[in-house]
Amino acid sequence: MLNYQFDWHLILNGEYRQWLLSGLWLTLKLATVSMILSFFLGLIIAVMKMSGQRFVRAGASVYLEVVRNTPLLVQIFFWYFGSFKLLPAAWNEWLNATNEFEFIAATMALTIYTSAFIAEDIRSGVRAIPKEQTEAGFSSGLSFLQVMRWIILPQAVRMTIPPLVNQFLNLAKNSSLAMTIGVAELTYQARQIESHTLKGFEAFTAATLIYLILSLVITGLMEIYNEKILKPRGAQA
Amino acid sequence: MTCIQFPSKVQSKIQFLVVFVSLISILTGISLAAHADVLGDVKKKGTLVVGVKDSLPPFGYVDEKSRDIVGYDIDMAKAVAKKLGVKLELKPVTSANRFPMLSEGNVDLVIATTTKNPERAAQVDFSHAYFLTGQKFIVAKGKVKTLQDLDTARIGTAKGSTSEKNVATSLPKAKVLSYDDYPQAVLALQQGKVQAVTTDEAILAGLLAKMPNKDKYEIPDLKISDEPYGIAIKKGEKGLVDVVNSTLLEMESSGDADKVFAQWFGPNSAAPLKRTFKITAEK
Amino acid sequence: MEFINSIFGLDFSVIRDNWLFFLVGRYPNGPMGGVALTLTLAVGSVFFSGIGGLILGLLAVSQRRWVRWPVNIIIQTFRGVPLLMVIFWFYFFLPAVFGKGFPEISTVLIALTVFTSAYMSQIVKAGIEAIPRGQWEAGVSSGLSRRQVLWQIVLPQALRHMIPSFVNQFVSLIKDTSLAFIVGVSELTHVATQVNNRTLNYPTEIFLFIAVVYFVICSAFTALSRQLEARTTSANANR
Known part of the structure; x- marks a missing residue:
């Protein structure tokens, strides 16, 4: 008879609770830093994709295709282990000297991967804005970039906020892959507790609940934002 | 006290969390696998x-x-x-x-x-x-004479191994990086991401023999534990x-x-x- | 290739020496692996999660509260956690329930299926909700039961609209199979790390190569999905 002895006390106290909390902290840090970076990168790619210059547009298309059609895990391995031969020796030395290369490589992979999805979100936001606005901008003498910067993007980004929140949740979930290169985020810590204590059920339940609470809190805030801030304004207009 | 009115989606999420937790507690009650010979x-x-x-x-x-x-x-x-x-x-x-x-x-x-x-x-x-072996390190040749030389080093090893626990005990100030398996730690050593790889000597010897630039590395005689397999x-x-x-x-x-x-x-x-x-x- | 080699000092001979291993793993001496297993996993789980997604999606829009609620809770749970976590869960849970020797490949197949079904159900739900209410009312008033309206009028239209999204999910699945590596299933990514671990000198070449393999497979299906999308929209425009 395999009698699995559940031991919640072990996970919820002392050292192992500390591991879980530090894992959560790193998950949030990874997701937040990558979110900010991939927002700006996504913005640039989206603008490039809508540019009048054929080569700029083609460049953006290639970027989007390549990034969206390769697994995130492979991209993480590529940046962590594969970038070494492609970078100058001095860069490698500098990166290793930071002592944070695991975090940097994971952030880079997550940023690049997410930027492709954010670029698409922003583009659909832009599409929702009437064409006349662009034309009006051009006829009043603004350049393409000025029209984007001052007229189109501010509106598009506001419309993109719900999908962006969604991307943040995806990032929090996707950051679990960083465990494969030794970033001690939440899933890594759960696994670590499992291998130290052989108490897999408890460790993974704790981590799963943390992920669920995280998504509950964020979507909850989003709902409150939608109902309390967006809707009343919409009703007035 | 003001009453916070949650939007309906939040409410349903709270409810599903409650269900999830109770599901887990039910699981806790039942034993999970039958007798096996x-x-x-x-x-x-x-x-x-x-x-x-x-x-x-x-x-x-x-x-x-x-x-x-x-x-x-x-x-x-x-x-x-x-x-x-x-x-x-x-x-x-x-x-x-x-x-x-x-x-x-x-x-x-x-x-x-x-x-x-x-x-x-x-x-x-x-x-x-x-099999009987002991835990040692692979390091760049001539860099490490005593354990103190690795005091604050970044040391690569594998997740879930005894090597991981041993090195954390004997070198508490070092930063231990755990990969999915040892060869990845060796790759990290070659790329300068860690300064040492630690595990059992017999494994290290096999890894060292496989390294493309093995003449630049060595296994110094610093044993931190005995490892019977x-x-x-x-x-x-x-x-x-x-x-x-x-x-x-x-x-x-x-x-x-x-x-x-x-x-x-x-x-x-x-x-x-x-x-x-x-x-x-x-x- | 020569050009890239000369710039970065890359050496792709490691791919040539191991190409069969990348393609089929240890087959025929051992179990099938590599690209063959990646595709098997993706095709298998897209098939099952298509069915699972349809069932969950229909239950999620059920008129009965006691059906709709638990189903939506299950869907939201799976959408709220990382796939990696779901794989770990099934890895522990399935053998505990079904006993000894539950193979990892099935574990991963089931984890991928359940996870993707939750996402597919949202496509089905949206597809059904996109059909104008007028059609339901028209169907019911012409004497059909709700079930008949669903199966004969609503679903056929909704499914046609869903096809491009299903293909997109399939592309996600191909990418997601790479996570099977973590529980030791020898699909393409796992096979690549094995070669990387053995040779210890060609990480750039190996990960670049498998990225290209994934890219070729995924972009073929992405292109297909775009074509289908163009066809559905033009078909609608013609009506």
Whole structure:
């Protein structure tokens, strides 16, 4: 008879609770830093994709295709282990000297991967804005970039906020892959507790609940934002 | 007190969280698997499933030509299967997943450079030690003379290994980076991401022999622990433990154990070692 | 290739020496692996999660509260956690329930199926909700039962609209199979790390190569999905 002895006390106290909390902290840090970076990168790619210059547009298309059609895990391995031969020796030395290369490589992979999805979100936001606005901008003498910067993007980004929140949740979930290169985020810590204590059920339940609470809190805030801030304004207009 | 009115979606999410938690607590109440007699099952299905390492020469690795897993641990597995008169099936495991695989019955035995220690012996049963080694380091040549030289270093090893715990104890200020398996730690060493790789000497020797620029690295004589390897068996399977132990003792007395050692660690091997141990019956 | 080699000092001979291993793993001496297993996993789980997604999606829009609620809770749970976590869960849970020797490949197949079904159900739900209410009312008033309206009028239209999204999910699945590596299933990514671990000198070449393999497979299906999308929209425009 395999009698699995559940031991919640072990996970919820002392050292192992500390591991879980530090894992959560790193998950949030990874997701937040990558979110900010991939927002700006996504913005640039989206603008490039809508540019009048054929080569700029083609460049953006290639970027989007390549990034969206390769697994995130492979991209993480590529940046962590594969970038070494492609970078100058001095860069490698500098990166290793930071002592944070695991975090940097994971952030880079997550940023690049997410930027492709954010670029698409922003583009659909832009599409929702009437064409006349662009034309009006051009006829009043603004350049393409000025029209984007001052007229189109501010509106598009506001419309993109719900999908962006969604991307943040995806990032929090996707950051679990960083465990494969030794970033001690939440899933890594759960696994670590499992291998130290052989108490897999408890460790993974704790981590799963943390992920669920995280998504509950964020979507909850989003709902409150939608109902309390967006809707009343919409009703007035 | 003001009453916060949650939007309906939030409410449903809170409810599903409650359901999830209660589901887990129900699970807590039921015991999860029925009685299993591993030895009987192995004989019945005619196959012994053994968890082995698949990228850790010379213990277990995929041979480039035959694309088959070979090594010292694999020869041990073959001997047990032969003794039982059943077919052998090899399953790749890592340091981190080998115990779950064993306790959930995905493998019948784990022969994967597993150190015997009291904490593990509380969770699984071990055979007599079939290999003896000690934990050391691979470092760049001439850089490390004493343990103090590694005091604040970044040290690579594998998740879920005893090496990980030992190095954290003996070098508390060092930053330990745990990868999925040792070769990735060696790759990180070559790329300057860590200053040392630590695990058992026999594994290190095999890894060092595989390194493309091996003349730049060395294994200094700094041992931080003794590591006897045992074959891991699910707790309470006395029949299987007995078969494994008698196989090992017969290998020693017939000289087969010597031959297997000579094949993988002998003078003509990639990573020559001296055989400083004999397989003996222990408590 | 020569050009890239000369710039970065890359050496793709490691791919040439191991190409069969990348393609089929240890087959025929051992179990199938590599690209063959990646595709098997993706095709298998897209098939099952298509069915699972349809069932979950229909239950999620059920008129009965006691059906709709638990189903939506299950869907939201799986959408709220990382796939890696779901794989770990099934890795522990399935053998505990079904006993000894539950193979990892099935574990991963089931984890991928359940996870993707939760996402597919949202596509089905949206597809059904996109059909104008007028059609339901028209169907019911012409004497059909709700069930008949669903199966004969609503679903056929909704499914046609869903096809491009299904193909997109399939592309995600191909990428997601790479996570099977973590529990030791020898699909393409796992096979690549094995070669990387053995050779210790060609990480750039190996990960670049498998990225290209994934890219070729995924972009073929992405292109297909775009074509289908163009066809559905033009078909609608013609009506």
